[in-house]
Every structure is written in C-alpha cells, then in structure tokens.
C-alpha cells in the first residue's frame with residue numbers, strides 16, 4: 430500500500446507518543462509493560478495473533494544494538510576512557526535500554542504494520 434510522506438510522519442509521531450497509530454486518540458499502553466489488546470477509541474487490534482510480538486522484540490533488539498554501536502563509536506571518538514570502563518557502560522546500556530525502550534518498540538512495530546498493511550479492527 431502506497432503512503433504519502435505526511436501519513437508516514439504522522440504515524441511516526443503517534444508512535445513516539447505511544448498512541449494508536451491508526452487514530453492517535455488513545456494510548457497503546459494499558460499499564461507499564463502491558464500493551465492493550467486493542468485501541469479503546471477506534472477498535473484496531475494491537476495484539477492480533479500468536480507470535481505477533483516477535484516483531485516488537487526484533488525492533489527492540491535492533492534498536493538496542495544500534496544504540497550500543499553509536500555509544501561505542503562516540504566513546505572511541507570523543508573520550509579516552511579505559512576499555513574496561515567503556516565495556517561496563519556498554520553492558521549497563523545493553524541491559525537497561527531494552528527495558529526503557531519496551532513500549533516504543535511495540536509502538537514502532539504497530540506503526541510499521543499499520544503503514545504496510547493496516548491494522549485490523551475488532552468486530553463490534
């Protein structure tokens with residue numbers, strides 16, 4: 430499905446705010462570390478099938494690896510930390526970043542799915 434750049438930017442903006450990528454009127458988060466089954470405003474399904482969450486995990490792993498690489502390159506270029514200190518910092522990032530990024534990885538995965546094929550709606 431072809432999308433115009435404005436729709437893509439709007440969807441990404443909703444993802445950053447952890448809102449429904451389809452309508453932007455409700456949060457995707459029920460409580461910390463628990464994504465709603467569907468949107469309370471428009472009814473699109475967030476958790477639609479077994480294994481759908483694997484994409485969100487993949488988004489989280491890729492984002493964590495990219496962030497670790499960026500921090501590593503920045504530390505090589507901008508600091509002269511001891512190698513052990515750098516590895517300790519990278520380890521702490523490797524453990525904490527996926528936890529902090531959990532909701533946004535779900536949000537980005539839902540937004541990408543919404544842009545590519547559209548999220549299905551609940552039958553009411």
Ligand SMILES: [Zn+2]
Pocket residue numbers: 449450451452453454455468469470471472473
């Ligand atoms: Zn919605």
